[in-house]
Amino acid sequence: MPASNPSTRRIDWTTLFLLTFPPLSWAGNAIVGRLAAGTVPPVALNWARWVLAGMLLAPFAWRGVVEHRAVLRRHAGVITAMGILSIASYNALQYLALTSSTPINVTLIGASTPLFLIVIGALCFGERVRPWHVAGALLCMVGVTFVLVRGELARLAQLDLVPGDLYMLAATIAWSAYTWLLRKQRPALPLPVLLFAQIVTGVLASAPVTAWELLTLDQPLQWNGKVAGILLYVATIPSLLAYFAWDRAIARAGAQLPVFFITLTPVFAALLSTVLLGDWPRWYHGVGLAAIAAGIWLAQRR
Template identity: 85%
Template sequence: MHASATRRLDGATLFLLTFPPLAWAGNAIVGRLAAGTFPPITLNFVRWVLAGTLLGLYTWRGVVEHRATLRRHAGLLTAMGVLSIASYNAFQYLALTTSTPINVTLIGASTPLFLLIIGALFFRERMRPWHVAGALLCLVGVSFVLVRGDLGRLAQLDFVPGDLFMLAATIAWSAYTWLLRKHRPDLPLPVLLFAQIVTGVVASAPVTAWELMTLPAPIPWNGKVLGILLYVATIPSLLAYFAWDRAIARAGAQLPVFFITLTPVFAALLSTLLLGESPHWYHGVGLVTIAAGIGLAQRR
């Protein structure tokens, strides 16, 4: 084995690659636990207000130092905040009100499919034959999960609303990823993340206010709710993002894509342990098909 490969796959790098999928799977579990207790759009809003406050305490000097760059890229940062903070995360919590964490994370694992499509349509990225084949495999895997192994549902379009919300979330995240890849402002990660949080929170505020005004009952502020907020505001919002950034810096851009497919695996394990929602055979078929599609699409 080459020395570079050994360096890339040392224990610290493996931890950095594995921790984010575990944290994001935990976010899906917690979002499911919050369903019926805490309204989904408000959960997303409070999550990022808390995360932004914590991050701001750490990075405010960097924000002041890079204020000229922030002003110059205000429009781009707003679009990134709307797509990631305001749209992707809100759609995910909406999805978890009617869908399971396993379904949600499996559909989210199909991101490479939508990355290819959006790249070809809007960013003039060339799709090679193995890209198309990999995207089609991902599509087959996602479709199999959506119809829960019953192909007759394709004719009836009988999907759970949460599954469709997660599809919308995945498309939003794919568009955000292309903006980040093609037009990333020259900012340190903490400053960039803070700017996206601020713009995303501002964009979420009107919809959050509407949701709160239409609630049938007040939010029960108890230990469960506080624990949910503490988790979502720290581990999947901040720690996982920083670990993922460090993992890409150490391992490159290709290898981490395969570790993302661990998210539905972790979600299945955590769902069984914490929610009593055991995975079904079609989840396994979908996971294998999506993973094969990602592997094929990543071929050079």
């Protein structure tokens, strides 16, 4: 019996939950990252997050690691690159961005990932760029730029940008490169094994930077209930549960539809920021989100 086309699959309530849960979790991660600013150093927070996530995942992944050790050795270079780009770079840069930018800004910039996917795919992987890809990329660029300058176009001439916004741009580029590696050179490994291998390589790669950050702190790091709660959340919900939900959502709905649900992340971030941080969204956030959503729709259309 032939496999069904993902575009014709019926979206049931379970699939809808799997598509919605990851953006909500990632929005919550941005809120928690903002709450951690000034309490836990960003690189150390990322390192501790993934150490704990790796410990939680190890009992479920270790047997697969032993069984697939030959594949892991053969693809060690690609897995290391994936771990550096995703675990060590993207997440640390996002937390670093949240020390000076807002969760709404950070998630809106992150929602522009399709723009960088198109550019990196064309430059590094020889992917064909169609006219609607260019139109969608330009709309995403307009939306991101509008958010970066806070709706004040005069800032373009002054380059008066918040450092956190630039960190998030770098994080988005790193995630886009990781996505292409995952799409083009993904090793034939079960998801828990691949994720565990990426966590190990990412933790090892970020350990020197984490040690440097902790050694150069003006104030000693203090552990308390707030820090423990932050670590427990970021190590479980956005790290493990959201990752597995996203993988299942793509398996059920195909690769096209989930991209649109990514745009829910800044929407959830705006709602959570209002409720938990008292940080109300501004008019330029709405304009930027509309432009980014329209750009993604154009870029993904067949």
